[in-house]
Amino acid sequence: MTKLPLLLPLLSPRAASPSRALTPPPARLLAVAAAGASVQDAVMSAAATGDYPCPVSPPYPAVSKDVELRRALTASARSGAYSSAAVVFEDEWLAVVDKPAGVYCEALLSALPCSTASSGDPSSKPNLHLANRLDRDTSGLMVITKCNKVAAKLVKAFTEHKVKKTYLALCIGYPPAWEKIKICSGHGRSKHGAWRVYAMSDVGRTLPGGSSVRDMSTKFEVLGTDGEGQYREPSNVDIDDIESITVQEKAADQTSNVDVKNHMIFVRAYPQSGRTHQIRLHCQYLGFPIRGDVKYGGVIEWNGVDCDGHALHAESLSFVHPVTGLPVTFRAPLPSWASEIISTMG
Structure with a gap:
């Protein structure tokens, strides 16, 4: 058999x-x-x-x-030069950004143009954390928190699969x-x-x-x-x-x-x-x-x-805001490869 x-x-x-x-x-x-x-x-x-x-x-x-070695070297160069993250949403507690493909997650922390610190004092520097991570070549939504308390709540929500993706x-x-x-x-x-x-x-x-x-x-x-x-x-x-x-x-x-x-x-x-x-x-x-x-x-x-x-893209995130308690949903702009495919479809 x-x-x-x-x-x-x-x-x-x-x-x-x-x-x-x-x-x-x-x-x-x-x-x-x-x-x-x-x-x-x-x-x-x-x-x-x-x-x-x-x-x-x-x-x-x-x-x-x-192939992976070549891509890693290219991504390192891109990440080092990455200076301005595309912000989808931002408040005083967190920011949702659209990560491009071929850039390491950590590059977003230094590239985030935070407008307001979590304390409400614009002169203070927020304590930034990655609430979720994406693979190097995956594009799409990532959440960056601005204080430890909010980071702990969101990381727990991701760990317990309470964030819909x-x-x-x-x-x-x-x-x-x-x-x-x-x-x-x-x-x-x-x-x-x-x-x-x-x-x-x-x-x-x-x-x-x-x-x-x-x-x-x-x-x-x-x-x-x-x-x-x-x-x-x-x-x-x-x-x-x-x-x-x-x-x-x-x-x-x-x-x-x-x-x-x-x-x-x-x-x-x-x-x-x-x-x-x-x-x-x-x-x-x-x-x-x-x-x-x-x-x-x-x-x-x-x-x-x-x-x-x-060709993988983190399209959307839905979760309960860790401070306001309100349900929120965010959508990322489509990458070029997805837009090209959709344009050929009915």
């Missing part, structure tokens, strides 16, 4: 409805829910039901090391059969030191090096494929009936030689937890790594142009 990586659908009213059929890539076979299915049975079942590709995990490809991503890979989905998995470091997707059953297990596997979940919705689709505002994924899949086995620790179907998939992600590289990992696992994300299987070149970073 052949053992295959398994993504087990948790049936919901939406999941039980017929879905568009997909033909899975030969080296990315999916196991069917029934135990003991053969490889041929798995192929036939996946093609008939539109199950999900199951790509491989780290180690990182060797070529990514050179949405991200936009442009992915290249195998087109999904679903419109909306929730993926639940484990999260931890592999023996190579790279972050990876683990099975949910591994959550709590101690890994080599002393860390442990933690849970992570992300909800996705497809906005367009190959330029066809319609851009829409974020939906209330808390009440939508949405199909769920649970990772039953960690991704294979190897590199695939199979050509991936290079479709362009524009997605919105709703992370339900805040693990390192969470959206990037889940996109890779679902068969459509983010464009330019060389660590997790993304293409380095697309349509004849080299990618200088990955």
